[in-house]
Amino acid sequence: MDQPQKKMKVLVVEDDAFSRQYITSVIRMGDYEVMEARDGAEGLAMFESFAPDLIFSDISMPVMDGLEMLERIRRKSHETIVVMTTAFGSAEFTLKALRLRANDYLVKPVVPKDIIANLRKYADVLAARSVEREVIGFILERYLKLRLDNRLEVLGKVADRLMQETEGRIQPADRMGVRLGLLEIIINAIEHGNLGITYLDKKSAIEGKGAELNDLVIERSSQEPYKSRRVQIQFQMNAEMCEWIIVDEGEGFDWQSVPDPNDPANLMSMHGRGILLARMNFDEVIYIGRGNQVILRKKLVKPA
Structure with a gap:
């Protein structure tokens, strides 16, 4: 029970x-x-x-x-x-x-x-926090590949499952930040990528000037071409680093215009917020091509 x-x-x-x-x-x-x-x-x-x-x-x-x-x-x-x-x-x-x-x-x-x-x-x-622990110090390499639909409600469990793979290898001080950074980027891949919800769409929804954000997500999730799109996550870990590659099937975006997180003036804007928070928690955040593929990297501590 x-x-x-x-x-x-x-x-x-x-x-x-x-x-x-x-x-x-x-x-x-x-x-x-x-x-x-x-x-x-x-x-x-x-x-x-x-x-x-x-x-x-x-x-x-x-x-x-x-x-x-x-x-x-x-x-x-x-x-x-x-x-x-x-x-x-x-x-x-x-x-x-x-x-x-x-x-x-x-x-x-x-x-x-x-x-x-x-x-x-x-x-x-x-x-979604896991209670499972593994003897990870013996593991030289890990690899995991996930394919997600556009349900936002499962993403906490997805982020936690990805974090299970890193047990004992990411500093305790960094684990929550990495978990939440993953969550932000996966949410972006679904909302802005697969569902094509723009920054202005989201801003209007949050400010009450358009459809509620949750209603907009539900509506797009039931319409083509959005509902058939998927997010693919590829995780790999070696002795030095963890890497997550997150790919959506959207149209992409101008990733070069994302605010610099080291410039305090950008913090008051909601534009690029998830990416900004991810950049605070990963050693590398790399966008590729038209912006629908992102690589996140985190350096590891040596197992005890």
């Missing part, structure tokens, strides 16, 4: 009372446990006592800011997912947060659709 699934535990750290209550009220609409903290010091204490799976945190706060809180959390856990909320114009702080291993960021004003999308995405990732 299946064990009942645990509720995802979410912590909201925000000094502005209205913003904190607003984000918390959106989270409480779903089936999640949620707690609040008024600053980074309270947030750090709640991290210890509540043990959240996911944290939404402001950056600029009194007593202890979000960056110091994040840095202290990362000394103890690399598995807790941290999403920073940032005001327009604070790109330098956002970039610092990503370098401190924040997993994602949301630009204020945060709207319910953004919060709900993050909750669903990370709930899938957490539910």
